[in-house]
Amino acid sequence: MPALSRDQMAWRAAQDIHDGAYVNLGIGVPVLVANYIPADREVMLQSENGIVGIGPVATENTLDPDFVDAGGQRITLQAGASLTDSAGAFAMIIGGHLDVTMLGAFQVAPNGDFANWDARLPNKGPLVGGAMDLATGAREVRVIMAHTTKQGEPRLVERCSYPLTAPAAVTKIYTDIAVVEVTPDGFVARERLEGVSADELREKTGAPIDIAPDCATLTAPDL
Amino acid sequence: MIDKRVASIAEAVADIGDGARIMLSGFQHIGVANALIRAITESGIKDLTIISNGAGHHGSSQADLMETGRVTRLICSSARGRGKDSTPFEKLYHSGKIELELVPQGTLAERIRAGGAGIPAFYTATGASTDLAADKEKRRFNGRDCVLETALTADFALLRADRGDRWGNLTYRGTQANFGPVMATAAKVTIAEVRQVVADGEIDPHHVRTPGIYVDRMVTVPEEG
Numbered sequence: 001m002p003a004l005s006r007d008q009m010a011w012r013a014a015q016d017i018h019d020g021a022y023v024n025l026g027i028g029v030p031v032l033v034a035n036y037i038p039a040d041r042e043v044m045l046q047s048e049n050g051i052v053g054i055g056p057v058a059t060e061n062t063l064d065p066d067f068v069d070a071g072g073q074r075i076t077l078q079a080g081a082s083l084t085d086s087a088g089a090f091a092m093i094i095g096g097h098l099d100v101t102m103l104g105a106f107q108v109a110p111n112g113d114f115a116n117w118d119a120r121l122p123n124k125g126p127l128v129g130g131a132m133d134l135a136t137g138a139r140e141v142r143v144i145m146a147h148t149t150k151q152g153e154p155r156l157v158e159r160c161s162y163p164l165t166a167p168a169a170v171t172k173i174y175t176d177i178a179v180v181e182v183t184p185d186g187f188v189a190r191e192r193l194e195g196v197s198a199d200e201l202r203e204k205t206g207a208p209i210d211i212a213p214d215c216a217t218l219t220a221p222d223l
Numbered sequence: 224m225i226d227k228r229v230a231s232i233a234e235a236v237a238d239i240g241d242g243a244r245i246m247l248s249g250f251q252h253i254g255v256a257n258a259l260i261r262a263i264t265e266s267g268i269k270d271l272t273i274i275s276n277g278a279g280h281h282g283s284s285q286a287d288l289m290e291t292g293r294v295t296r297l298i299c300s301s302a303r304g305r306g307k308d309s310t311p312f313e314k315l316y317h318s319g320k321i322e323l324e325l326v327p328q329g330t331l332a333e334r335i336r337a338g339g340a341g342i343p344a345f346y347t348a349t350g351a352s353t354d355l356a357a358d359k360e361k362r363r364f365n366g367r368d369c370v371l372e373t374a375l376t377a378d379f380a381l382l383r384a385d386r387g388d389r390w391g392n393l394t395y396r397g398t399q400a401n402f403g404p405v406m407a408t409a410a411k412v413t414i415a416e417v418r419q420v421v422a423d424g425e426i427d428p429h430h431v432r433t434p435g436i437y438v439d440r441m442v443t444v445p446e447e448g
Contacts, residue, residue: 048328049250049398065447066385066397072251072305085400085432086250086276087336090329094349118354123309125278125302125316126325128355133329136349167352 001194001219003147003176008220011036013102013144013174017043022052024093024134026103026116027071029144033102036223044080046098048130050089053081070130093130094137101138103131105145105170107160110186110207112170114143115162128165135166147175147204154206156180156187177201179218180209191218227391227441228420235414235442236262239379243268246335246375246410247275247285248382250401256381256416258444260284263381269293274335274377276328276402277301278312284448286311289321297321298375300328325355330372332405338374339408339437346371380410383447384433387417388424391438392431400432407437416444 004012010032017023017033019041025031034054037043045054047070054069055078056062062076069075084092092098105116114135117128135141148154156173173180178201179191187209192201198211229235236259239245245263249255261284263271271294278299279285286304288294290311297312302323304310315321326334327349337345350356351368360371382403384393393415395403407413415433420443 047398049253049401051398064397066253066399068251068253068398070251083397083400085395085404086328086332086402087405090332094329094333094347121303123313123317124307125304125310125313125323127301127303128325128327129301130328132327132353132355133349136351137329163354164352 004220007032007223009144009174009176011220021099022046024098024101028104030102048089050084053078090133093133096137098138100140101134102142102144105143106162107155107157108143108170108173109157109160112168112182113160114165114170115160116165118163131165135169140171141169142172143170144174147177157206188212189215191216193218226389227438228389229440229442232258232262232442235440239263241268242270244272244377246377246380246406248403248406250276254383254399254401254403256383257284257448258416259381260288264288270295272296274298280304281310298324300326300331334372334375335405335409338376344371344373377410380406380413382406382415384415384417386419386421387441388421388426391435391441392426393433394430395432404433407433412439413437414440416442418445
């Protein structure tokens with residue numbers, strides 16, 4: 001099976017969101033998770049601009065110009081939604097009221113340190129947004145990212161070389177070739193793609209990684 | 224009699240001058256006081272400090288304000304504009320012509336909230352052990368590293384709301400509130416542009432999200448341009 005697409009990574013991450021969860025999805029691949037939450041689970045998606053209960057992306061018929069999500073996308077509300085302001089939204093985030101946040105990242109280290117806010121782009125500005133608040137306040141921080149950079153450099157690394165978003169925060173990583181838990185003993189692969197050998201996974205990971213004895217096959221539907 | 228209504232945008236911003244410290248509400252393109260921001264852009268005032276969530280995407284009223292080069296300091300959480308091309312802020316930033324204080328968004332909201340509530344400083348775990356907290360006082364609470372953050376206040380807050388009455392009571396729609404309610408509390412002078420000013424008694428007190436005590440002036444701008 002080829003490496004998972006962005007949508008397939010989002011699909012896989014969505015399968016682990018429990019019924020009744022309050023979840024914040026970061027911009028980029030994490031927001032795609034909203035499309036793949038299993039139908040038998042009621043999940044409330046929170047957004048830092050003051051929404052609990054984001055619904056589907058707005059269509060021509062459902063568009064209300066006063067509603068956007070954190071990425072600026074026109075959205076609707078789901079049943080049971082509520083609205084607040086930025087301070088209220090961050091009280092939810094920092095106060096530990098979110099069950100899970102799913103974020104993108106440049107790098108994650110075996111102790112859960114991660115970096116996702118300053119790409120040091122030469123002609124662009126830095127963007128921290130709500131990343132540090134989410135990383136510090138959510139009960140669980142899960143990361144969705146490609147296993148390596150486009151140049152093939154590992155993103156699971158011994159120590160983050162980019163500026164940290166938060167120390168010891170990440171518990172689980174969904175990549176295009178594996179599902180990795182961040183444990184007190186470091187990285188443990190729980191699933192890996194068919195055709196990706198243990199050696200190949202180790203080679204593409206920039207820090208020691210244990211392959212769980214019951215390491216399952218990572219699969220996702222065609223999307 | 225209390226009446227916060229003013230007749231024109233020009234009148235609403237007439238006393239904002241050089242060196243002013245100004246809060247701008249808005250998240251993405253929603254809840255932005257575009258008409259008021261354009262008025263200060265056109266007025267030629269300089270040496271401004273802007274406090275806002277973002278630095279302005281291409282084509283936004285805030286990007287146009289940055290382009291004048293008259294903003295000397297920006298306090299925000301998002302200083303990166305959409306797309307590959309540099310925004311006006313990013314050009315100034317990389318040529319050293321503007322000072323940036325980057326603040327985690329929740330810390331930004333809380334610093335403004337604290338400013339409006341008379342709380343000079345507070346501790347938060349956000350940002351601890353990161354570069355953004357390098358120069359800040361640290362202390363442990365409940366086993367967690369925290370950093371000391373100070374309140375933010377301003378001379379003016381420019382915000383966008385949905386409806387207002389002559390007492391300055393404001394309502395918001397959708398995600399329009401964002402930073403408006405806290406900024407309204409933290410500025411010496413709060414100026415709101417509202418979609419509609421309504422007759423006395425039309426806003427149910429239950430629905431007021433910014434009580435008029437925080438609002439100094441209000442101007443009708445039907446479309447969020």
